[in-house]
Amino acid sequence: MVVLNVWKNLALLSLGIAMVCLGGCTESPTDEQLAVWRKEASDRNAEIVAEKAKNNQRREWNLVIQGQTATGKTETLTWPQLQDLATASINTVDANNIVHPKQVFKFTGVSVNSLWQKLGNQTEIKEITFVCYDAYQVTIKIEDLLKYPIILAVAKDGQPIPREQGGLLYLVFPYSQYPEIRNKYDEGMWAFYVTHVIFGTEKAQVRIGNRELNLVDLDKLPQVTLTQNVGYRVWWPSGKVNLHGVRLRDVLSLAGVNLNSTTSVVVRGKPPVYRKNSEPIELATEDILECSIILATRWGEEKQRIPAKMGGPVTLAFGDDCSSKIKNQRWVTFVEELTPQL
Ligand SMILES: Nc1nc2c(c(=O)[nH]1)N[C@H]1C(S)=C(S)[C@@H](COP(=O)(O)O)O[C@H]1N2
Ligand SMILES: [Mo]
Numbered sequence: 001m002v003v004l005n006v007w008k009n010l011a012l013l014s015l016g017i018a019m020v021c022l023g024g025c026t027e028s029p030t031d032e033q034l035a036v037w038r039k040e041a042s043d044r045n046a047e048i049v050a051e052k053a054k055n056n057q058r059r060e061w062n063l064v065i066q067g068q069t070a071t072g073k074t075e076t077l078t079w080p081q082l083q084d085l086a087t088a089s090i091n092t093v094d095a096n097n098i099v100h101p102k103q104v105f106k107f108t109g110v111s112v113n114s115l116w117q118k119l120g121n122q123t124e125i126k127e128i129t130f131v132c133y134d135a136y137q138v139t140i141k142i143e144d145l146l147k148y149p150i151i152l153a154v155a156k157d158g159q160p161i162p163r164e165q166g167g168l169l170y171l172v173f174p175y176s177q178y179p180e181i182r183n184k185y186d187e188g189m190w191a192f193y194v195t196h197v198i199f200g201t202e203k204a205q206v207r208i209g210n211r212e213l214n215l216v217d218l219d220k221l222p223q224v225t226l227t228q229n230v231g232y233r234v235w236w237p238s239g240k241v242n243l244h245g246v247r248l249r250d251v252l253s254l255a256g257v258n259l260n261s262t263t264s265v266v267v268r269g270k271p272p273v274y275r276k277n278s279e280p281i282e283l284a285t286e287d288i289l290e291c292s293i294i295l296a297t298r299w300g301e302e303k304q305r306i307p308a309k310m311g312g313p314v315t316l317a318f319g320d321d322c323s324s325k326i327k328n329q330r331w332v333t334f335v336e337e338l339t340p341q342l
Pocket of ligand 1: 096132187188
């Protein structure tokens with residue numbers, strides 16, 4: 001589209017040049033003059049294209065707020081809305097700038113506490129989880145939000161934050177003003193490219209075609225327990241843990257999917273990386289039928305729900321009986337949708 005626009009604009013501009021003279025030019029422009037006009041037109045076009053690319057990139061970056069929100073609904077903040085909300089600023093070193101670890105930057109962004117006050121603010125909730133484009137996630141305590149100005153930064157020294165520096169939305173902690181905060185939140189907590197904020201933990205909800213299954217539906221299926229090392233790191237105890245849930249094949253069959261006519265199933269989680277068509281987590285039907293692939297909804301001796309800080313409420317898990325090809329895939333966190341491929 002961008003390329004097309006360049007040509008369209010160039011065509012219009014050169015048409016413009018020609019038309020100026022239609023009305024009564026006695027002399028046609030010299031070749032030099034034409035070259036200058038062409039250069040101006042193409043420079044201007046390059047500018048337009050660059051501006052467009054920037055704007056598109058920014059406009060596409062929404063922040064989705066979910067979980068136990070005040071309205072009980074998902075709230076989506078667009079990039080222009082985030083710009084309007086970005087009234088907080090903190091001067092701090094950038095924990096991930098290893099070249100200039102002492103350089104202080106002015107980060108401007110949305111105060112996480114003000115988001116919480118506006119869209120959350122339910123007293124029983126203790127923590128907020130940030131989910132990133134690449135399925136990385138970070139959880140902070142609400143009590144710390146109230147104590148420290150923690151922001152979702154949209155700008156660093158007045159400029160949008162480049163992707164390789166954590167942009168467009170970068171979770172920033174006031175290290176310079178409150179050095180002690182480092183002990184609780186190390187540089188690994190500075191989440192890059194944040195896409196979702198989750199207050200507490202969401203309700204379990206798995207979509208399969210036009211069916212939506214909730215925890216009550218899943219609980220009616222035969223329950224299985226795997227004892228496994230968890231396939232991603234965040235917050236789980238190290239070593240083997242009990243994961244309780246339901247077999248993927250039972251979930252699909254409850255939703256009326258005929259596995260015999262399905263070649264594979266794509267398992268999509270909340271982080272955008274799972275939504276990219278280029279990198280889906282796609283499981284072959286024969287594996288779904290033959291080895292332990294479950295949607296875990298509870299864990300541990302006490303069968304607690306899986307909180308957002310552990311990738312819950314629903315997480316994909318592979319049993320030891322699955323082939324290493326299966327087990328080497330990512331365990332999908334925040335599972336939201338199963339899409340059978342025919
Ligand atoms: N979105 C996202 N943010 C992230 C990470 C990540 O993998 N993804 N890694 C964290 C960790 S553990 C560190 S130390 C810093 C720097 O990560 P890097 O060394 O992978 O750049 O970013 C933090 N923020
Ligand atoms: Mo790290």
